[in-house]
Every structure is written in structure tokens, then in C-alpha cells.
Amino acid sequence: MSKFMTVMMHTYRSKIKSKPFLITTLITIGLLFVITNMNEITKMFGEDEVSKIGVIDRTGETLPALQTQLKQTSDDLKAEAFTKSENEAEKAVLDGKIEGLLILDRDASGIMTGTYKAEDVTQQSLIADVELALQQIKNKSAAESIGLNQEQLAAIYSPVSFAKESLSDSAKSEEEAAQVYILVYVVLFFMYMAVMMYGSMIAVEVATEKSSRVMEILISSVSPVTQMFGKIFGIVLVALTQLALFVAGGFLAVKLNGQLSGSESIINELKLNEIPTSLIIYALVFFILGFFLYSTLFAMLGSLISRVEEVNNLMTPVVIVIVAAFMIAMFGRENPESGFVAAASYFPLFTPMLMLLRVGMLSLPVWEVALGIGVLVGAIFLFAIIGARVYRGGVLMYGNAPSLKLFKQALLLSKQEKKNTTDI
Template sequence: MSKFMTVMMHTYRSKIKSKPFLISTLITIALLFVVTNMNEITKMFGGDEESKVAVIDKTGNTLPALQEQFKTAGADLKAEVYTKSEKDAEQSVLDGELDGLLIIDKDASGMITGSYKAEDVTNQDLITDIEMALQQIKNKAAAESIGLNQEQLAAIYLPVSFDKESLSETAKSEEEAAQVYILVYVLLFFMYMAVMMYGSMIAVEVATEKSSRVMEILISSVSPVKQMFGKIFGIVLIALTQLALFVAAGFAAVQLNGKLSGSESIIEELKLNEIPVPLIVYALIFFILGFFLYATLFAMIGSLISRVEEVNNIMTPVVIVIVAAFMIAMYGRENPESAFVAGASYFPLFTPMLMLLRVGMLSLPVWEVALGIGVLIAAIGLFAVIGARVYRGGVLMYGNAPSLKLFKQAILLSKQEKKDTTGL
């Protein structure tokens, strides 16, 4: 146990103190604060100034209604009549004096038409505000032309009354479903990124030591099994440390955004702080078990290659599986009751993401959740046994091109090495 702890803590300390780890962690935390508070940061640099749009109203009476629509909708836009020529207005736009030029006219049937000109048309928010305002004016004019008053027009656009009721006593409410939807999406993304980032870290760690020929010394003092799992647990500690920092930073960034904007944070608005504790516990269980499952695979892969440059080549099949699991999970978010998603959730390499999805989105019986956890534990045990054998032989193999044939060679070499060690 002492040798296992030595390998684990050495892996943890060496990575946690490395400059790439510290720099990537600080950059990610900074990005969390920037992205979360982007609106407030934009305002600090004058991003809240009104957009200035010149209007050439060829109808002669549409501009006041347009301005009223902007005011009602709360659009951050100032529209004023332009008395000079259209060419002059276009030049003012190019010179930066105006954000855009709107020309209002009527078609052959007498309906309002609009033509918007700007230096570029990438500001979709501004264009949408103008288009919606003109649409409202057109709707009103069309209603008046057939004799409808404002009350009748409002009745036409009044949303249909539509009630939703779950007949099952265990079904989630609409509010709970929204909370879980966000949580599941975040956790799926975290799991995907964690496996991709830290799994490759394990493979690179093993490949680096092997390429430096330190492995023969380590194997003689620490058993391959203890060494492999020492590295896996060390990387798991690193992952949990970094993810805990990201979660804490994200929470602080959201709270800061709420204070700066003077409104409720998204956590309070969506009541994410009221997410059931069992769901959080299940999320942690599937996250940790899933990470261990893939970590074992990556450690085994790392032992089969001789150079760090070969890591990406031999990792490709595992990465494809991870991407496939993530894509099925994205499909399952909209169709959690799908028989395909249910069946795929019991395939060990898909179980962490898909079972987490189903637990969050559906009210599963306890035995299904227990079966999913059992499948994961059994798969981890199987991969650990196979991985330990491949690791024992793989770390002593050099100069081979990465291929699936190396698995068989590594296992055979492991048996031979074990016989030599035991003297049998």
C-alpha cells in the first residue's frame, strides 16, 4: 500500500505543481468569469450605447409607429428621420456616423416593406429588432384593412391555453425537468471533457516514463498493478481538484453576475440550488466510475507505445467511442425514453453518460440504476485485470508500431515476465 500511495502522490504532486496545469487552470477560471459576465464587461467599455439608425420614410407616416414599437419592445435603438439623400446616408454609415440606414416603402398591395443597409449585416440583434417592429406595424395595418380592431387583433395573437399534467405520481414536474435538463447537459459535458483531457494525460504520463527508459527501474521496485492504479488514482485526484476549482469559480462568477446586473443569478432563477440530493449523488457515482473505466483503458494504451508522439494514433478508437457516447447522450436528452438509448445505457463504455442521462431525465426504478452501476463496476474490474496484464508486458515493449496486435504480445510477455519473477 505504501508503494501504491507513493506512486499516486508522486503523480499528483508532479502534475499539480507543473506550469501547464497552473496556467490552464487560471486561464479557464478567467474565461469562466469573462463569459459569465460578458454583458456587464461590454457595458463597461461603452457597449450599451444606443444604435443609431437613419430612416428614410417614403410612406410619410410609418416612422412614428416604428419608434413607438421600439419603445414598447425596449429595443436599445434610436431611429430618426433622415432628410438628406440616400447616397449621403450610405456615406454616413460607411464613415461610422450611423449604424445603419432603413428605407421604408410600400409594395403594390399597399403593405409596408423595409430595406436595411449597413457596413455589414452581422449585428443580428439590431436587424431582428427592426424586422419585428415592421412586422407588428404590417400586422396592424393588415388587420385594419379588413376591419379588425385592436382587441380582435390581440385575441388572434393570444397564445393558446395549454395545460400539461403528468399522470404518473413519480413523474417530474416541468420545473424539475428544466432543472435536470440543464444539470444533465453540464454533467455530460464535464464528463466528456474530463475523459478526453485526463485520459490522455494518463496515457502520456505512462508513455513519457516508458520513452525515458525509467520503466524498467520502476517495474523492479513497484509491481505493475500498483504502478498502473497509482497513476490512475493520482490523475483522478488531479481531475477532481481541477474540476472542484472550476465548479467553485463558476459558482462565484454566476453570483458576481447577479450582483453586477442587479437581478437573480441563473442558479436562483432556474432554482438549480433545489436539485434533489439523490440526483447529485448519482451524478458523482457515474462520473467517478466512468472516469475510472476510461482511465484504465488509457493507462493500458499508454503502456503499449514507445513514444509520446504515438499516443494520439492508438487513442483514436477510444476517442471515437467517447464521441459516440456523447452524441447518443445528446440525442437522448430529447428522447430519454427511447429503447435505443435504454439498451445502449447498459453497454459499459456508454453507461456513464447514458445512465446518468436516464437517471436525470426519467424516474427509473432502483433496480435499473443498480444494474447500471453493477455493469460499470464489473467492467472496471474486467478492464483492470486485462489492463494489469497488458500493462505488465506492455511497459517492457519498445520499438513497436502502435497496433491492436500489441495487446496479444503484451499479455504473452506479461505471462513470461510473471514466470521469470516467480521462478515457475
């Protein structure tokens, strides 16, 4: 146990003190603060967020209604009368003095029309706000022309009462689904990134030790199995440390945004603080178990290669499996009750992502969740046994091109090495 702890803590300390870990963590947390508080940051630099458009009102009566409508629907868009010629207005747009030019007129039948001119008409949000305001003015004018008062007009455009009820016992309410949707998505994405990043880290470290012949010295004092699991546990601690720092940084960024903007934070707005504790526990359980599963595979594969340059070649099959699991999970977000998603969630390499998805999006019976965890734990033990044997023999193999045929050779070497150790 002391040798295992030594390997684990050495791996952990060396990684968290490394420049890539520190730089990646600081940059990621910094980006979280910048993205979360982008609006407040732009205000600090004095940027004017209000877009102004010039209006040539040939109807003689639409501009005041447009200004009133825009004031009600948009805080960052203002319409101002442009009293000069259309050519001068177009020049003002090209010079950047105004965002765009709106020409209001009437067609032959007396119906209001609008023409919007801008340097670039791909600013869909701004144009949509103007178009929506004009549509509402037109609707109001049409209603008044046929004698409808404000109360009647409000009744016409009032939203229909529409209630939604789930008949399935396993379905969650709309509010519950909204609460867990973001959590499940974030955990799935981080699991995907963590397995890709830290799993390859394990393989690269093993390959680096082999390429420098350090492994021949290490195995004389520490057994290969102890080394493998010490590295896996050490890098799991690194991943959990970085995850905790990301979560803490994201939480502080959201809280800061709420204080600076004076509005309710997204945590309270989406009621993320009301997410069931059981779901958070499940998220941690599936993340840790899934990470152990893939880490064992990556350590095993890393022991089969002799050079760091060969890591990517042998990692490709595992990466394809991870990508497939992530893509199925993205499909399952919209179809969590799909039979395909349910069946795939019991395939060990897919279980960490898909079972978490189903637990979050559906009200699954306890036995299904327990079965998924059992499948995952069983697969981890199986992969650990096979991985330990392959690792024992693989670390002594040099000069071979990356190939799945190396598994057999590694197992034979492992058996021979174990026999020699027993004889001694």
C-alpha cells in the same frame, strides 16, 4: 499500501504543481468570468450598446409608431428621423454614423412598405427587430381599418392557453427537465473532455517512463500493478481538483454577473439550486466510475508502447468509442426514452454517459440505475484484472510498433514475470 499512496500522491502533486495544470485552470476560470460578464465588461469600456438607424418616413405618420414599438420590444435599438437625402443617408451608413437606413413608404394599394439598407445585412437580430415592429404596426393599422378596438385586437393576439402533461410514469415535468438539462449537458461534456485529456495524460506518462528506461528501475521497488493504480488514482484526484475549481469559478462568475447587472442569476432563474441532491450524487458516481474505466484502458494501452509519439496511434480506437458515446448522448438528450439509448446505456464503455443522461432526463426505477452501476463496476474490475496483467508485461516491452497484437505478448510476459517472481 504505503507504496501505492506514495505513487498516487507523487502523481497528484507533480501534476497540480505543473505549469500546464496551473495555466489551463487559470485560463479556463478567467474565460468563465469573461464570458459570463461580457455585457458588463463592454459597458466598463464605455462602448455604446444602443444601435441607431436612420428613418426616411415617406408615409408621414409611421415613424412615431415605430419608435414606440421599438421602445417596447428592444432596449438596444433606436429609430431616428433622417431629414437629408437618401444618398446622404447611405453615406452616413457607410461612414458608421448609423447602423442602417430604413425607408418607409406605401405601395399602390396604400399598404405600408419598408426598405432597409445597411453596410452588411447579415445582422439578423437587428433586422428581425425592425421587421417585427413594422409587422405589428401593419397589423394594428389593418385591425383599425376594419373597426376593431384595442380590446378586440388584444384578444386576437393573446396567446392560446396550452397545457402540457406527460402520461408516462418515467417522464419528468417540463420544469424538472429544464433544471437537469443544463447539468446533464455540462457533466456529459466535462466527462468527455476529462477522459480525453486525463486519459491520454496517463498513457503519455507511462510511455515517457518507458522511453527513459525509468520503468526498469521502478519495477524493482514497486510492482507494476501498484504503479498503474497509483497513477490512475492520482490523476483522478487531479481531475476532481480541477473540476472543483471550475465549478467554484463558474459559480462565482454567475454570482458576480448577478450583482453587477442587478438581475436574477441564471442559477435562480433556471432554479438550478433546486436540482435534486440524488442527481448530483449520480453525476459524481458515474463521472468517477467512468473515469476509472477509461483510465484503466489508457494505462494498459500506454504500457504497450515504447515512445510518446506512438500514443495517438494506439489511442485511436478508444477515442472513437468515446466520441460515439458522446454522440449517442447528444441524440439521447432529445430522445431519452429511445430503446436504442436504453440498450446502449448497459454497454460498459457507454454506461457513464448514457446512464447519467437517462437518470437525469427520466424517472428511472432504482433497479435500472443499480444495474447500470453494477455493470460499470463489474467492467472496471474486469478491465482492472486484464489491464494489470497487460501492464505487468507491457512495461517490459520495448521497440515494438503499436499494435493490438501486443496484448498477447504482454500477457505472456506478465505470466513469465509472475512465475519468475514466485520462483525467487
